[in-house]
Amino acid sequence: MLSAILGIAVSFYLLIQHTRLKSGIQDSASFCSFGRFADCDVVNASSYSEFLGIPLAAFGACFYFLLLLMMLIAPQGDSNFRRVQRGIAWLTSFGLLVDVALFLVQLIGLHTFCIMCLITYLATFGILGGAWLLAKAEEKSFRFNQLFFADREEKADKFSSNLLILGIIGAIAFGAVVTLVPSFIRVNSQMYSMIDNALEQFYSKWKDLPQKTIEIQDGDGTLGDPSAKVRIVEFSDFECPFCQRTAFTIHTALRSLENRVSFVYKYFPLDSACNPAVMYQLHPQACALARLGYCAQKKGKFWAYHDLVFLQLSEEQLKQGIDAISSSLQSIFTRDEINQCLTDANSLKGVTEDIKTGNGLGVKGTPTLYINGKQVMNIPVTVETLNKLVSIEESLH
Numbered sequence: 081m082l083s084a085i086l087g088i089a090v091s092f093y094l095l096i097q098h099t100r101l102k103s104g105i106q107d108s109a110s111f112c113s114f115g116r117f118a119d120c121d122v123v124n125a126s127s128y129s130e131f132l133g134i135p136l137a138a139f140g141a142c143f144y145f146l147l148l149l150m151m152l153i154a155p156q157g158d159s160n161f162r163r164v165q166r167g168i169a170w171l172t173s174f175g176l177l178v179d180v181a182l183f184l185v186q187l188i189g190l191h192t193f194c195i196m197c198l199i200t201y202l203a204t205f206g207i208l209g210g211a212w213l214l215a216k217a218e219e220k221s222f223r224f225n226q227l228f229f230a231d232r233e234e235k236a237d238k239f240s241s242n243l244l245i246l247g248i249i250g251a252i253a254f255g256a257v258v259t260l261v262p263s264f265i266r267v268n269s270q271m272y273s274m275i276d277n278a279l280e281q282f283y284s285k286w287k288d289l290p291q292k293t294i295e296i297q298d299g300d301g302t303l304g305d306p307s308a309k310v311r312i313v314e315f316s317d318f319e320c321p322f323c324q325r326t327a328f329t330i331h332t333a334l335r336s337l338e339n340r341v342s343f344v345y346k347y348f349p350l351d352s353a354c355n356p357a358v359m360y361q362l363h364p365q366a367c368a369l370a371r372l373g374y375c376a377q378k379k380g381k382f383w384a385y386h387d388l389v390f391l392q393l394s395e396e397q398l399k400q401g402i403d404a405i406s407s408s409l410q411s412i413f414t415r416d417e418i419n420q421c422l423t424d425a426n427s428l429k430g431v432t433e434d435i436k437t438g439n440g441l442g443v444k445g446t447p448t449l450y451i452n453g454k455q456v457m458n459i460p461v462t463v464e465t466l467n468k469l470v471s472i473e474e475s476l477h
Contacts, residue, residue, distance in 0.1 A: 315434070
């Protein structure tokens with residue numbers, strides 16, 4: 081029962097996080113995200129996290145609730161106890177097979193895994209183990225196969241009709257709750273409720289938006305399939321708090337999209353030290369951070385740098401300057417490499433070329449996103465909107 085309750089609790093957490101991630105409400109990493117190899121946000125927002133449009137976490141919550149109901153209907157000592165334990169054993173065995181398949185999908189399809197999902201797998205195993213131990217306690221000569229197959233002499237009474245009715249009502253009520261939780265979260269999100277109708281209008285006009293040609297430089301950070309039908313280009317600033325939110329969304333969404341898109345990060349620091357379109361130093365560390373991004377790309381470590389700056393360093397840390405965060409960058413650069421990068425004319429040239437491209441396109445702020453040359457405007461950049469726009473672009477080509 082404790083394992084079933086644990087499974088329900090963790091499934092509910094994953095269901096809530098799934099809704100928050102897909103809707104753009106979640107703007108920072110969950111406590112169970114520990115980098116690229118163990119990232120429950122990436123798993124929970126991927127296309128693999130749903131079946132027939134329903135979050136797998138919702139199926140999980142209903143699965144564990146059903147098992148809990150079975151335990152309550154026929155507790156130990158009841159004449160139907162062995163029959164119910166057998167049903168629990170068959171269900172959890174099937175559940176473990178599904179768990180193994182899902183874990184392999186995470187590792188092979190997303191190259192990461194979800195720690196909270198592993199806890200639900202352990203809960204399933206715990207329920208199966210509990211059923212075996214309880215059945216064994218009932219009979220000293222018990223064998224494991226008896227957990228799955230009935231003995232000839234086994235007798236069982238008919239279930240009480242009242243218990244069955246209560247169980248069915250409970251299952252329906254719980255299923256309704258699980259179904260309504262995502263809707264409740266969305267409706268209570270002011271941002272989502274305000275733009276829900278506007279999104280559909282934006283999607284309907286997307287194919288008619290003007291398309292611009294964007295030149296790609298060698299120093300730009302890239303990810304995904306260069307030959308993909310869809311190219312996403314982001315003009316961003318490493319010191320921009322709004323860019324940090326978009327970086328989290330892109331980090332979360334791209335794992336399941338990287339075989340369908342080519343993503344390009346372009347430097348557009350809002351800093352007068354290198355951007356002539358900016359009249360004052362809005363983000364005084366932005367040019368230096370962009371130049372380090374260029375050098376990280378040359379070392380083949382751009383995305384490690386991108387995730388470190390956006391997802392691990394705080395706004396206050398970045399404001400303290402490059403010297404203050406140099407120890408945090410030691411997995412990317414040595415201190416000498418930082419100094420060399422910031423005095424290298426090539427790093428400045430690489431950044432200013434992107435700035436020139438952005439100014440030529442009319443980029444006024446960050447983040448600015450283009451999908452196949454069409455600017456994403458006046459809608460939030462969420463996992464859901466990115467997936468939708470990528471699908472629309474694929475259908476147009």
